[in-house]
Amino acid sequence: MLLPAVLITIIFSYVPMGGLVMAFQNFKPYDGIWGSKFVGLEHFRYLFEYPDSKQVIINTLVISSLKICFGLIVPFVFAILLNEVRKMFFKRIVQTLVYLPHFISWVILGAIISDMLNSNGLVNQTLQMFGIEPIFWLGEGNWFRFTLVVSDIWQNFGFNTIVFLAALAGVNPSLYEAAEVDGANRWKQTLYITIPSMIPIAVVVGTLSLGNILNGGFDQVFNLYNALVYDKGDIIDTFVYRTAILNGQYSFGTAVGMFKSVVGLIMILISYRLAYKFAGYRIF
Amino acid sequence: MYNRTTSYRIFTVINYILLTLVSISCILPLVHILAVSFSGSAPANANLVTLIPIDFNTDAYAKTFNNPNFHRALLIGIERTLLGTVVSMVLLSLAAYALSKDSHGFRSRSFYTWFFLFTMLFSGGIVPSYMLIRNLHLMNTIWALVLPVAINVFNMVLMMNFFRAVPKDLEEAALLDGAGHFRTLILVYLPVSMPAIATISLFTMVSHWNSWFDGLLYISDYRKYPLSTFLQTIIVQQDFNKINADVNELQNISQRTVKAAQIFIGMLPIILVYPFLQRYFVKGIILGAVKE
Numbered sequence: 001m002l003l004p005a006v007l008i009t010i011i012f013s014y015v016p017m018g019g020l021v022m023a024f025q026n027f028k029p030y031d032g033i034w035g036s037k038f039v040g041l042e043h044f045r046y047l048f049e050y051p052d053s054k055q056v057i058i059n060t061l062v063i064s065s066l067k068i069c070f071g072l073i074v075p076f077v078f079a080i081l082l083n084e085v086r087k088m089f090f091k092r093i094v095q096t097l098v099y100l101p102h103f104i105s106w107v108i109l110g111a112i113i114s115d116m117l118n119s120n121g122l123v124n125q126t127l128q129m130f131g132i133e134p135i136f137w138l139g140e141g142n143w144f145r146f147t148l149v150v151s152d153i154w155q156n157f158g159f160n161t162i163v164f165l166a167a168l169a170g171v172n173p174s175l176y177e178a179a180e181v182d183g184a185n186r187w188k189q190t191l192y193i194t195i196p197s198m199i200p201i202a203v204v205v206g207t208l209s210l211g212n213i214l215n216g217g218f219d220q221v222f223n224l225y226n227a228l229v230y231d232k233g234d235i236i237d238t239f240v241y242r243t244a245i246l247n248g249q250y251s252f253g254t255a256v257g258m259f260k261s262v263v264g265l266i267m268i269l270i271s272y273r274l275a276y277k278f279a280g281y282r283i284f
Numbered sequence: 285m286y287n288r289t290t291s292y293r294i295f296t297v298i299n300y301i302l303l304t305l306v307s308i309s310c311i312l313p314l315v316h317i318l319a320v321s322f323s324g325s326a327p328a329n330a331n332l333v334t335l336i337p338i339d340f341n342t343d344a345y346a347k348t349f350n351n352p353n354f355h356r357a358l359l360i361g362i363e364r365t366l367l368g369t370v371v372s373m374v375l376l377s378l379a380a381y382a383l384s385k386d387s388h389g390f391r392s393r394s395f396y397t398w399f400f401l402f403t404m405l406f407s408g409g410i411v412p413s414y415m416l417i418r419n420l421h422l423m424n425t426i427w428a429l430v431l432p433v434a435i436n437v438f439n440m441v442l443m444m445n446f447f448r449a450v451p452k453d454l455e456e457a458a459l460l461d462g463a464g465h466f467r468t469l470i471l472v473y474l475p476v477s478m479p480a481i482a483t484i485s486l487f488t489m490v491s492h493w494n495s496w497f498d499g500l501l502y503i504s505d506y507r508k509y510p511l512s513t514f515l516q517t518i519i520v521q522q523d524f525n526k527i528n529a530d531v532n533e534l535q536n537i538s539q540r541t542v543k544a545a546q547i548f549i550g551m552l553p554i555i556l557v558y559p560f561l562q563r564y565f566v567k568g569i570i571l572g573a574v575k576e
Binding site: 015101114115 | 289291292295296299300302303304306307308309310311313314316317320331334374375376378379381382383396399400403405406407408409410411412413414415416420431432434435440465466469490493494495496497501512515516519520540543544547550551554555558561562
């Protein structure tokens with residue numbers, strides 16, 4: 001019964017791994033994998049020397065570190081605030097609304113966001129009401145990064161809150177009662193009970209997301225960027241798509257992609273180890 | 285339970301206001317686009333519409349549905365979603381059933397588990413995958429959109445965990461009555477794990493409906509684009525070269541209200557299945573994420 005799934009996985013996941021040979025060749029579609037010339041690590045050397053690709057690696061690191069960092073803080077705080085709500089009805093409505101954007105694709109969100117961030121779109125109109133000059137959100141490198149990080153968090157914070165809420169639900173109520181008897185107010189209780197009990201799960205989520213450090217979020221960047229912001233906004237995945245698929249530099253693209261996969265794998269293994277060591281966390 | 289100090293009351297009020305604002309911010313953009321889609325073109329193009337339609341009308345939707353390209357893309361999107369979900373669910377339940385057996389009954393179980401898990405950690409990347417699809421002559425077929433994503437390992441692990449929770453007595457009874465593994469799966473496991481099947485099907489449907497990049501990559505004939513890819517090229521990239529549209533149609537497509545209508549139709553199925561999805565996913569995610 002496993003056979004169909006195994007076959008599909010071999011064909012569509014393992015065979016492409018074999019295709020990574022292309023990274024060490026000067027691959028020409030006409031000659032195929034077997035006929036193309038072997039060039040060793042030349043494409044990898046190029047990757048670290050070529051200014052564009054260096055810039056792309058830096059962009060990816062900057063963008064994804066910001067996303068990981070704020071993507072951890074915002075749900076953390078949000079879960080604490082939501083946990084203070086006693087009216088179940090209100091709590092449920094808030095949860096329903098904030099989870100929603102997570103399920104809408106970046107094609108749709110990208111279209112909506114670029115419409116709203118347009119030079120005379122809704123956001124800039126609002127800013128102008130307060131006497132602020134319109135901002136070129138998607139056309140200026142630093143603002144573009146800012147937009148990427150904020151919109152990514154906007155899309156996902158609700159969904160990422162789930163894990164923290166689960167951690168909060170697991171806190172032993174007698175801890176709060178004891179603190180109350182000792183005269184701790186709500187703020188003190190949050191400081192000494194709620195936050196410490198969320199730290200382990202925050203450590204796990206944070207460490208595990210390190211495995212994604214070279215993922216800047218292809219869907220999002222691809223649907224929001226344009227040639228004006230390539231210098232600050234181009235990430236590894238979008239760069240691979242443009243160089244390899246659009247410009248036909250298959251081998252170089254494969255090498256860049258492979259660099260990303262290998263670093264990703266190493267990061268996942270390390271972070272998984274760390275999460276296990278510091279928080280006793282195991283998935284399997 | 286809580287000390288009703290003044291400062292805590294003030295905090296509560298501020299907290300409610302803050303949470304309300306945050307929640308509103310999550311749907312505000314969607315309401316805005318809906319309002320634009322139902323507005324007249326003049327106020328929409330002049331950026332006068334915020335959250336309530338001005339000059340309410342449904343012209344944009346009429347134009348959208350009269351556009352044969354949109355129509356076709358919509359149908360292909362639906363076809364892809366249904367076909368992809370069925371294929372995935374069949375493969376996933378077969379595999380998850382086998383993997384849910386303990387290592388007594390199925391000795392190489394842990395080998396296969398790692399065989400699948402490894403693909404979550406490492407992949408060949410887009411260039412080798414693209415070459416593979418080309419070499420298999422799957423370019424421009426719907427199978428290029430369905431088969432490579434048919435096995436979602438995360439969903440497989442979820443389903444496997446649900447199957448493990450099926451009482452062993454039920455299975456033994458079925459086996460004693462002479463049912464083989466296939467019949468046990470279909471007559472015992474699937475009916476018992478309906479909530480899991482529903483959740484994972486919904487997840488699969490959502491991801492098929494939303495994916496657009498594989499369409500861009502594996503399909504070069506715009507007439508075979510599923511809706512998401514179509515919207516990506518027309519609305520996001522604004523690449524009208526890919527569809528050979530006549531001047532009239534171009535004018536229609538580039539109207540702001542028509543774009544808004546297309547965007548809204550693109551997310552409509554998600555908004556419709558969302559209430560059903562939401563009921564299940566919280567449990568599912570926690571099961572998958574913080575499992576002991």
